[in-house]
Every structure is written in C-alpha cells, then in structure tokens.
Amino acid sequence: MNVTHLECAACGTKYEAQRLHNLCTQCGKPLLVRYDLKRAAASLTKESLPGRGPDLWRYREVLPVEQDENVVTLGEGFTPLVHASRLGAQMGLHQLFIKDEGQNPTQSFKARGMAAAVSMAKELGAQKLAVPSAGNAAGALAAYAARAGMEAHIFMPRDTPRANVIECEQTGAQVTLMDGLITDCGAEVARRKEAEGWFDVSTLKEPYRIEGKKTMGYELAEQFDWDLPDVIMYPTGGGTGLIGMWKAFDEMEQMGWIGSKRPRMVTVQAAGCQPIVRAFEEGKRFADEFPNARTTASGLRVPKAIGDFLIIDALRASDGTAIAVTDEELIAATKEIGAAEGIFCAPEGAACLPALRKLLADKLVMTDERVVIFNTGSGVKYVESFSI
Ligand SMILES: Cc1ncc(COP(=O)(O)O)c(C=O)c1O
Ligand SMILES: [Zn+2]
Secondary structure (H helix, E strand, O other): OOEEEEEEOOOOOEEOOOOOOOOOOOOOOOEEEEEOHHHHHHHOOHHHHHHOOOOHHHHHHHOOOOOHHHOOOOOOOOOOEEEOHHHHHHOOOOOEEEEEHHHOHHHEOHHHHHHHHHHHHHHOOOOEEEEEOOOHHHHHHHHHHHHHOOEEEEEEEOOOOHHHHHHHHHOOOEEEEEOOOHHHHHHHHHHHHHHHOOEEOOOOOOOOHHHHHOHHHHHHHHHOOOOOOOEEEEEOOOOHHHHHHHHHHHHHHHOOOOOOOOOEEEEEEEOOEOHHHHHHHOOOOOOOOOOOOOOOOHHHOOOOOOOHHHHHHHHHHOOOEEEEEOHHHHHHHHHHHHHHHOOOEOHHHHOHHHHHHHHHHOOOOOOOOOEEEEEOEEHHHHHHHHOO
16 A cells, blocks of 8 residues: 555654554654555545545545455544534624534544554554543444454543443443543553553554544545635544644645645633643643643543644644633533534534634634534533533
8 A cells, every 4th residue: 555654743753664553662752654645646536536435435545554354444434514504604604614523433533543543453463452531532442343353441531421431331342430531541551551462542642543533634625625624623632633634634735636725723622621722822832731620521631632742733833723612611502503503512512613703703713714613523422411
C-alpha cells in the first residue's frame, strides 16, 4: 500500500511502518502515519469516489491497512452532513450544518478511530487490546475487538455513563471501573500492559486511531464539493478528530484536491474541564493538567491531552479559537438542537451551539459563513445527563 513510514509529530524521528508502535521512543510524543500521496492519488481520484462504498474505507489508499482481509468494519463513516436550516435561521445563519457522527456504529465518531486501530492491530499481530476511556472509545473498542476475535480490556471512571459500561459488557469486553479520571485509567493501563501482554490503544498513543478519524476531513471536503467550510466547531477532549482533520486537509492539498485555504478550527470544551482553552488564551503550546475536572459531557473530561500541542498548533494556524461553555448551556443546547432538527446530540456535540452563539456575538463568526458543528455522538448514551 502507500504508507512510507511513521514520523514523530514533535521531533520528526522516523519509524518503520508495519510494526507495532506506541509513542516516539526519543521524546514521548505521538507518531503520525506518512504516505506516498502521489502514488495514492493515482487511483484515489475525486472522480472515483461516487462509485465507492458509503463508509470510510472509500478513502482506502490513504488508510494504513495493507491487506484487505485485515479490515475490521461495521460500516463506519460517511455520516450525513445535515443542513440545520431551522436552527441556523434562529441565529441568522443560513449555512449551518451538523455532521452527525451519532449515526456511526456504536453511536459515536470513536468507531472511525477504532476501526482503523483494530484493523492495524490485526494486521500487526496484536491479540489483546487495552484502553482507558471516557466511555465512547470503550464501546467502540469492545465492538471492533469482538468483530476481530480479540480481547478488549477497558478501564473507565466509575461514573462513566451506564450505557457505555453496559455496551462494553454486552460486546464481550473485560471492564474495570476505577475511582478517578481517564488519566488515572491511562496510568493503570500503562502499569499493567507489559505483564498482561496488552497493546495500548489509548488515543494518540498508537498511530492509527487518528487515521480513522481523519476521514471526517475527507468526508467534509467531499460533501461540500471540495470547497471546505469557513468554520468547524469541534468538541475537544483528546483532540484526535481535530488533529486528524487537520492532517487530512494537508494530505488533500498535496494530492491536488483542495487549495491552501483552511476552515477556522474551533475547540469547544466544558467550563469544568478546559485545559486547551486555558493554554490557548495564555499563548502556550502545551496545556497544564486541568485541576478537578468535572462535566456531564464525559468525553470532554480529559484534563491532560498528549496531543495538546497539535490541537493548539491547528487552532493558531487556522486563525481559529478555543471556547468553553457551562454544563447548563450544553444540556439546554441538546434539547434546542433536538427540537429544531430532530438530532438527539451527545452533550459534547451540543456544546458547539452555545459556543457558536458566543462567537457570533463577538463577531468572530459572521452570519454569511458556512459553519459545521460536529455532533460526535448520540444523546441516547447519556440518559443520566438528562434526568437531573
Ligand atoms: C461524544 C464525544 N465527543 C467528543 C469527544 C472528544 O474527542 P477527542 O478525543 O477526539 O477530542 C469524546 C471522547 O471521548 C466523545 O465521546
Ligand atoms: Zn519524537
């Protein structure tokens, strides 16, 4: 296939492809997959796309799996881009869109990353996979590991939404609930993985989840007929989707599919856990761990992200920004979006609405611009959030 090598996102050290890797052994930062894009572009053409399947594997040439038989799939990707005309009109916006990632297998965008990671784990011979998760990544890993006939060992905070815990159990995973945050769960995986023979598929600690998630960027370009939107609102925890889309835009430019114009990337976080917003406002490139992280939007409860510098670089390079909203605002927004557009958003996705309102009020977004809200999951998983 077209992968040439892996490369450290921070220090540039190169690594051989087709071997299991976690972080850069030189500096401890994430590795990114690099492709021979000229070669990829020879068969992956814009014209070829309409004849391909409606899932993320339509971008096969820029995905890392070598052998087709190793692709582990449940039909992830190619989610609808919904024109939210009623919701938009309420704010004077005529070109507001919702990318509805809740329609993925396991009801969140985490399916994209896990489809790629589990496929690569299969190709490279891993048998036992482990992950710390805020909930949705766990559900996705459990499903794809089951599909691949592998073991999934999952560590989640004890107060993770019940639906996430139940779905992992019902899809055959080994679930451990911990007192603490996702960072504590990650430390437990790191402590035990060697003795247990687990491969760690923590976000950005292996190079392939981002490859699955970058397909959101390819899809947006395709769905907007190769003219990217002006603004992307992205609920950011670990940031894999934002970093992945940013990578996808560069790849598409190198293949001659799009020009150098980029959407303004906006990180949306919860007021109770906003490490990226803080770092962005303070002009820093690396974020401090956010103390006493709390929010009902469990996917945003990530006090420390290993890819912080990649998120912040993309926000700055795109002339974007970072903004936080309260839990009251994001919960109210869930009903507003649901009632206006019929999409029952995850609270993380709903957080984009009050954030957008603030940007409109501050004239950082204009009403004639094309804006995309990422609804990263389904509200169905979060019944506890709505029964307060
Ligand atoms: C529904 C939902 N939205 C957003 C996020 C944050 O995702 P990312 O790690 O790509 O920033 C998560 C992560 O758990 C999530 O489950
Ligand atoms: Zn490095």
